[in-house]
Amino acid sequence: MLAFLRKNQVPLSSFCCLLLSIYILTAAARGQLKNEPLSAVLMWILRPLQIASQGTANWVKGFQENYDTLAGFRSENERLRKRIQSLEIEKQRLLEAEATNLRLKQQLDFRSHLTGAAITATIIANSASSWFQSCTIDKGSADGVLKGMAVVTPLGVVGQVVSVTARTAKVLLLTDPNSGIDVLVQRTRSRGIVSGSLENGTVLKYVKRSEDIQAGDRLITSGLDGVFPKGMMVGAVIKVRKQHLGLFQFIEVLPAVQSARVEEVLVVGAQSDAKRQ
Amino acid sequence: MRPIASSELFMRLFLLYFVVGVVSVLLQTTLLHLLPIGPIVPDLILVLCVYLGLYHPSVGAALGSFLLGYSVDIVSSPILGLNAFAMSLVFLSVYFSSRSIWLQNPIVTSVVVLLAAVVKGAALVLVWAVFLSVEGFWIGAARYIIMEALVAAVLAPMVFALLRRGQNYVEKFRAAAQ
Numbered sequence: 001m002l003a004f005l006r007k008n009q010v011p012l013s014s015f016c017c018l019l020l021s022i023y024i025l026t027a028a029a030r031g032q033l034k035n036e037p038l039s040a041v042l043m044w045i046l047r048p049l050q051i052a053s054q055g056t057a058n059w060v061k062g063f064q065e066n067y068d069t070l071a072g073f074r075s076e077n078e079r080l081r082k083r084i085q086s087l088e089i090e091k092q093r094l095l096e097a098e099a100t101n102l103r104l105k106q107q108l109d110f111r112s113h114l115t116g117a118a119i120t121a122t123i124i125a126n127s128a129s130s131w132f133q134s135c136t137i138d139k140g141s142a143d144g145v146l147k148g149m150a151v152v153t154p155l156g157v158v159g160q161v162v163s164v165t166a167r168t169a170k171v172l173l174l175t176d177p178n179s180g181i182d183v184l185v186q187r188t189r190s191r192g193i194v195s196g197s198l199e200n201g202t203v204l205k206y207v208k209r210s211e212d213i214q215a216g217d218r219l220i221t222s223g224l225d226g227v228f229p230k231g232m233m234v235g236a237v238i239k240v241r242k243q244h245l246g247l248f249q250f251i252e253v254l255p256a257v258q259s260a261r262v263e264e265v266l267v268v269g270a271q272s273d274a275k276r277q
Numbered sequence: 278m279r280p281i282a283s284s285e286l287f288m289r290l291f292l293l294y295f296v297v298g299v300v301s302v303l304l305q306t307t308l309l310h311l312l313p314i315g316p317i318v319p320d321l322i323l324v325l326c327v328y329l330g331l332y333h334p335s336v337g338a339a340l341g342s343f344l345l346g347y348s349v350d351i352v353s354s355p356i357l358g359l360n361a362f363a364m365s366l367v368f369l370s371v372y373f374s375s376r377s378i379w380l381q382n383p384i385v386t387s388v389v390v391l392l393a394a395v396v397k398g399a400a401l402v403l404v405w406a407v408f409l410s411v412e413g414f415w416i417g418a419a420r421y422i423i424m425e426a427l428v429a430a431v432l433a434p435m436v437f438a439l440l441r442r443g444q445n446y447v448e449k450f451r452a453a454a455q
Binding site for chain 2: 010015021049061129132162170172199
């Protein structure tokens with residue numbers, strides 16, 4: 001017996017890992033896996049590294065943009081090129097400062113429309129997998145962020161907090177296939193669920209064939225899911241298809257917020273209500 | 278003397294793969310998103326698990342694969358255990374097939390990683406269907422599996438070479454110290 005175990009220790013231990021992961025999956029699916037310590041430790045290690053790494057990524061992105069801007073001046077002489085480059089960097093810095101100023105001003109203005117508390121956070125990392133649309137923000141339970149809180153920007157809905165550590169939180173974006181946001185079509189007040197899909201991007205589900213939905217219709221949160229404040233912009237209809245069979249229409253949606261371009265977000269509690277509606 | 282020396286080597290290799298794992302997660306969550314390959318993020322963690330399965334078929338490597346998958350779950354998956362399951366399965370598959378593979382050619386390396394990526398994708402779809410029950414999820418999954426597998430296969434020879442170099446460095450360093 002001992003010889004068998006020793007001989008097969010690798011496949012047996014790997015098999016045990018498989019069983020352990022199934023146990024974790026089952027516990028997580030039932031919501032029994034709360035205060036799981038490994039997440040907190042790993043996020044504690046990763047947070048400063050992710051902030052630094054994201055800073056580098058932003059720098060590289062800025063560098064790429066600068067390079068593209070300067071590509072048309074290749075034929076000019078070295079002195080002029082250096083001059084232009086330094087001016088361009090300076091201009092980029094000022095534009096960035098102005099854009100940040102404008103964004104923060106918009107956020108402050110938007111924040112004053114929310115009745116509940118809102119926490120300003122910065123996105124420090126994106127999803128590590130192609131299969132999930134999520135991101136990590138730099139605020140956690142120590143800052144008042146709770147699981148289930150809505151994540152928004154002045155432009156509209158970003159997603160929902162799905163897990164929290166002391167100093168970070170994981171946000172499931174509305175473009176993820178696992179997300180679901182109760183929405184209203186602003187023009188007709190028809191209800192549906194906006195969710196992501198791997199095949200067709202973001203879609204509006206469960207809208208009856210008989211409902212009048214047109215491309216360009218704006219979608220806003222209904223507030224009925226108890227997560228998102230009522231009246232927040234979710235996206236706009238870009239394509240409507242009524243299949244021969246089936247109860248519902250197939251509707252493609254363009255999200256109001258392009259999550260790849262978002263840097264700062266607001267985390268709001270379920271009690272917050274936008275007064276703009 | 279020998280057991281102390283081998284445990285020291287084990288510790289050095291453990292540290293090496295721990296650092297490589299953390300760096301891979303960091304890259305996957307930040308810098309690799311800048312690559313112009315659409316929604317696909319190159320899966321360095323998968324390549325690392327395949328490497329462990331091929332060159333370090335041990336209990337520690339099995340546990341390491343599980344932890345690598347689990348760390349991906351922590352930073353990005355909506356439910357814990359999904360990637361831990363997939364990476365453990367990848368390790369087990371590679372372990373069983375490693376006895377009949379002679380890996381001295383970058384093309385063979387790429388093919389093994391491509392197949393491992395397919396195993397991972399299939400495991401994710403299976404577990405996703407059972408535990409998350411997202412309607413119609415599998416429709417777009419095939420495209421993701423193929424694209425992710427191709428990207429991983431392209432990256433594999435380079436990552437393998439870097440890992441081998443790191444391992445050689447650790448072993449030489451130890452030999453010099455002795």
